[in-house]
Amino acid sequence: MSIKFTFGIIAEEQRTCDKHKQEYTSRMFMRSDGGEYWTGCPICNEEEQRQKRRQEQLQEQIAYKQRQIARLFKQSAIPPRFSDDSFDNYIADTAEKSTVKNSMLEFANNIANNLKLGRNVILAGNSGNGKTHLSVATAKTAINGGHTALFTTVGEMIDKINEAGWNKATAIDNYTVPDLLILDEVTYTLNSEEQKNLFKVINKRYEQVRSTIIQTNLPMPDLKNVLGERIIDRLRENGGVVLYFTWESYRK
Numbered sequence: 376m377s378i379k380f381t382f383g384i385i386a387e388e389q390r391t392c393d394k395h396k397q398e399y400t401s402r403m404f405m406r407s408d409g410g411e412y413w414t415g416c417p418i419c420n421e422e423e424q425r426q427k428r429r430q431e432q433l434q435e436q437i438a439y440k441q442r443q444i445a446r447l448f449k450q451s452a453i454p455p456r457f458s459d460d461s462f463d464n465y466i467a468d469t470a471e472k473s474t475v476k477n478s479m480l481e482f483a484n485n486i487a488n489n490l491k492l493g494r495n496v497i498l499a500g501n502s503g504n505g506k507t508h509l510s511v512a513t514a515k516t517a518i519n520g521g522h523t524a525l526f527t528t529v530g531e532m533i534d535k536i537n538e539a540g541w542n543k544a545t546a547i548d549n550y551t552v553p554d555l556l557i558l559d560e561v562t563y564t565l566n567s568e569e570q571k572n573l574f575k576v577i578n579k580r581y582e583q584v585r586s587t588i589i590q591t592n593l594p595m596p597d598l599k600n601v602l603g604e605r606i607i608d609r610l611r612e613n614g615g616v617v618l619y620f621t622w623e624s625y626r627k
């Protein structure tokens with residue numbers, strides 16, 4: 376609100392601030408609407424200004440954080456098909472579904488600590504059981520907490536690494552940067568060099584204490600064949616979670 380004045384100071388008087396118990400000179404201005412305006416306690420004014428600046432800074436910080444989270448979501452490469460997947464819309468109508476949902480939710484609720492410890496999750500089992508759904512929900516929780524996450528299928532990642540030609544090492548390193556990597560559709564169809572590159576990504580992330588969530592249709596023994604016993608052990612180390620999805624497809 377801005378106040379318009381017609382004249383300069385036309386009166387002064389000594390007043391005492393109720394709050395600060397301090398005397399000050401209050402000056403009277405005539406407003407253009409004919410009313411009087413008396414200046415207030417300078418300490419109160421100063422406090423008000425400071426409060427306003429603090430409020431503005433807080434607003435700016437919130438806006439900054441929101442822009443940052445929007446950027447993190449963009450970088451996460453979560454496919455539009457999965458962008459609505461959340462814990463809220465995962466229906467747990469059986470005990471088995473409740474178990475996987477609660478385990479994943481617990482992991483997500485402690486995401487900061489889990490990422491700090493580089494804890495991993497393996498979601499193994501049937502198609503259409505919500506492995507990707509729960510992984511995406513977890514990635515979103517991480518991003519909302521200000522962490523970086525990247526979603527990729529193994530096929531997509533291997534293509535990118537293959538395309539990198541002589542620069543494969545850099546392409547592999549790119550996948551070790553995000554705090555959380557969602558590695559979807561770990562399957563058989565990899566040649567031995569591709570398998571080695573997949574191994575490198577997971578192993579480098581392990582060395583750098585970064586979390587990975589793996590989804591696969593393969594039974595555990597087959598997953599061991601693809602990734603190797605050593606990698607599976609590393610994924611399970613330090614409180615790693617393994618969840619089995621064994622019911623009929625939601626897609627039907």
Ligand SMILES: Nc1ncnc2c1ncn2[C@@H]1O[C@H](COP(=O)(O)OP(=O)(O)OP(=O)(O)O)[C@@H](O)[C@H]1O
Pocket residue numbers: 460464465466467472500501502503504505506507508509590591592620625626
């Ligand atoms: N319990 C559930 N509640 C609500 N939606 C579900 C549930 N399970 C699966 N869906 C939905 O069904 C579809 C398939 O789920 P999703 O892609 O997560 O399965 P998946 O286990 O990753 O399958 P695949 O192994 O084929 O990749 C998605 O649209 C997902 O949101």
Ligand SMILES: [Mg+2]
Pocket residue numbers: 506507508559560590
């Ligand atoms: Mg899936």
Ligand SMILES: [Zn+2]
Pocket residue numbers: 392393394395396416417418419420
């Ligand atoms: Zn005062």
